[in-house]
Amino acid sequence: MSQLFFRTLREDPADAEVPSHRWLVRAGYIRRVAPGIYSWLPLGLRVLQNVEQIVREEMDAIGAQEVRFPGLLPREPYEASNRWTEYGANLFRLVDRKGGDYLLGPTHEEMFTLLVKDLYSSYKDLPLSLYQIQIKYRDEARPRAGILRGREFVMKDSYSFDVNDAGLDASYANHREAYIRIFDRLGLDYVIVQAMSGAMGGSASEEFLAIADNGEDTFVRSPGGYAANVEAVRVTAPPQQDPAGVGPVTEIDTPATGTIAELVDAVNAQFPRAEGPWTAADTLKNVVFTLQHPDGSSELLIVGLPGDRDVDVKRLEAAVAPAEAVAATDEDFAAHPALVKGYIGPVQVTESGVVQFLGTKGLSAVRYLTDPRVVAGTSWITGANRADTHQLNVVAGRDFTSDGVIDVAEVREGDPAPDGSGPLSLARGIEMGHIFQLGRKYAEALGLKVLDENGKLVTVTMGSYGVGVSRAVAAVAESTCDDRGLSWPRALAPFDVQVLATGKGDEIATAAEKLAQDLDAAGLRVLLDDRKASPGVKFTDAEVMGMPTSVVVGRGLADGLVEVRDRASGERLEVPIGDAVAHLVGVVRG
């Protein structure tokens, strides 16, 4: 350690939001270069390489073959798949000295598709799985939490190529098993959830989420085993209702009812109901968003949902990807005077009767999508498209239809689970892996076809599978660190054992050095704290740096004893120095 390139820092970095970020910087594992861009110091690089090796072994074990693509890629393939545009501002783009357009690869579906097209042409060549462990780039709007969400990061991405759907199912299942082994070996507490496929296209997909309070992803679980990223939760639509007993649309004066609560109070005051008071769930709230498309165009979208729920913008963006959604601004309303903020509703009462107002075929000509709970026959209190006025008895299917269903209302703890097994519970996680059944999207866009058994050209079907390799370092740190520092599982630790020489005198220094050499000779990876520093500094640093086991060679040496400390449990054990090597080999090798 007197020669190791590191420094432990006593202060938290100013931008540290989560414990893993704080400790990885303070323990000398990583160092910030720019927002979302980090350098790996010797200790951090060893952990990263340990993760890489685990991932490599498990990919090799399922017969996936390692390749390596460049990070700097030409525009054309991404133009063909439309991702040059769809990725929007998340893509780093640049121009070379000859004016050619390039990008820094955010993920490599196009390149793998073209490579296989380049070399293979027959069903006999398939199935095939290729992978790389490589640097990726995404110009995140909000890089955060150190290496947890960076703009340059290490990813393992793999791609499977099959001649038919059954083959894709098998390749997907192989990857799923490999991922289970990878995340088990990393020691992560994780959950496999149904996921949206986002900008990747494709159909079936699952995420591996490390359970973490600081995670950016929210997921749900049911008593029956259903698990999904909150963006992928699909609400079960209630049965249609018979509106026969519902009166006609009735306009009511509702001055100063800017909020749903005020509206409900006003309605209960004016129109008390026999079966109990009206609630927010009886109102139909219509929320206006602006969708910004990656090509620069934008459009309004109105989402109609029960007034007791808000739109979850992450769920909305997942539903409208690759567009981004922002709440409509005062300028947007000014540009659409027909939309009366706070009083928007699906129908308009005119002299000739009730006419559709929202929707592409309505008077407003604005796209209108409704929550799955707004089924035919349900009756709602909603806006009358005039200030201080609402409507009662607005019945879906009878008085209006929407342009379609959009399932983007917030999901709540206790909501009924889609599998019918009971209430949903919510938790947060860090996305560590994602497996997709891409299908034929990229193969079609780029013309990857092979001859099948009958000599007929068929389009190849693909899967795409990612592991956040650098993110795994942060996720493991996040799940294992405590208020004293890092605490690595053995599989990832930069060193197996840290030997601390504490106390003055050549005897202690010599004994510590000899013990370190003996441990090294026994095949352990040993870090020797030979610095001229106080025992207190050495103890503190050892806890900050987080090797799973440390050995203190100090006062006890006079009695022939050293102290073995377990970082995770805090256990301490005095061991005769003559037994120390055998004892530690046993501890490390398990």
Place this chain on the structure above:
Amino acid sequence: MSQLFFRTLREDPADAEVPSHRWLVRAGYIRRVAPGIYSWLPLGLRVLQNVEQIVREEMDAIGAQEVRFPGLLPREPYEASNRWTEYGANLFRLVDRKGGDYLLGPTHEEMFTLLVKDLYSSYKDLPLSLYQIQIKYRDEARPRAGILRGREFVMKDSYSFDVNDAGLDASYANHREAYIRIFDRLGLDYVIVQAMSGAMGGSASEEFLAIADNGEDTFVRSPGGYAANVEAVRVTAPPQQDPAGVGPVTEIDTPATGTIAELVDAVNAQFPRAEGPWTAADTLKNVVFTLQHPDGSSELLIVGLPGDRDVDVKRLEAAVAPAEAVAATDEDFAAHPALVKGYIGPVQVTESGVVQFLGTKGLSAVRYLTDPRVVAGTSWITGANRADTHQLNVVAGRDFTSDGVIDVAEVREGDPAPDGSGPLSLARGIEMGHIFQLGRKYAEALGLKVLDENGKLVTVTMGSYGVGVSRAVAAVAESTCDDRGLSWPRALAPFDVQVLATGKGDEIATAAEKLAQDLDAAGLRVLLDDRKASPGVKFTDAEVMGMPTSVVVGRGLADGLVEVRDRASGERLEVPIGDAVAHLVGVVRG
């Protein structure tokens, strides 16, 4: 091989200029993505990883510590060192979503300097050597020869940090020794030559050149052991001469003498000389260049040199780096009418006598630098700055002085060596490694200082050391391939042994597979050609792919024999199949 992702190609790639490029593509090792940008297929990646491992081991052996910097870097540090501008069009630049300027790192001096400044502050922390094996980017004007000169490539770069010059000498020597071990292990035939430091700044530097007819670098060697990149050769200036016997500057009519040869003929016809005919070496040729600076500005430069030599533009560009030099165009001459193309000379004969014409203080006010051979007292035939007119007896020092010396004339086979040991010989090579004594340039620009033993702040002195890791794959291929394909040295081969099952029948296939399994169990890396292909295809592919040893399980099996082939020598040996494993382990392990 029935499952390995590769294809051998029967045709050369259209852009292949050198054998290594041709064979690496044809054998399925690499694949082009864009000019100077390649993907590594499974076979190629294994070779690359073998090179990386050798480099890593030798860097670790000298106590250098591995780190990893990002490829995407912020502008500011490169602005501080002036390289943001100096790198000119060779730098890939880009802008992020917030308008920040970034670059793709061409080399990381600035970043390492800042990292050490960030963590270290005392002489006690030094010496320190850090390295990374990482992807670099340079927007080469002429990417060529596959991965030999790419725009994205893998480099090992390391940096040493010392408190004084003696420390730098020691760090430099350590790296030099490590490089010798690396290139020895790679099996390269190489030479260590004195080098220019180019855009890196700094003083002493040496290059490791792999000797190769297709190399881009020319180097010289002397019988006495002097060796230098041709750009670094320094001509020994002849002694000054006494011009006492030389007459005054005399103007002579020389119509139609556009070339040096015509001029020499005209002078010999008009002014025959007792001591033998005039030669081109008696003329002073003045060549006009435009220097284009990275900041976009440009200026004229006139180089005066003996007429029997041309300016070597690579030597010139090394001398004026980071400027680029191009021959002056007709437009340049039109803009400077005082410069009469073909008749430019250092002096003008006027009514008041001989006056200086070239040089910043001459009538033309154009910068004028002369070859080291143009020493004081030497007399020259040169242009009179008037069409069809030259001058005799123009004496350096007496009639003119230049703005300085520039040593950029072409170096020729047989020129006297600077070490006085005899004639120089010339050869070509591929730059594989470069070691620099950078000195304090970057530490000064970025403020890297430490406290010395006396508590005084001193600027750290640095070394910078590079190995072309991906280039090494090409250089080794270039030096070992033949007209049948690749031929890897054992240390780099993707597999130790290729087992070929040739001939029909389950018996052969079963025996080949069992042999492959036994070799694998014995710890060898084995590639089994189990394809349904003819023996001819398998033999040809084995030679193209270039594993050092192959074993043919075929016709001989009936007699209990297999054939062991050595790819490099072509030797073939029949071995009883029962002895094959022991024999091959011996062959591979040496």
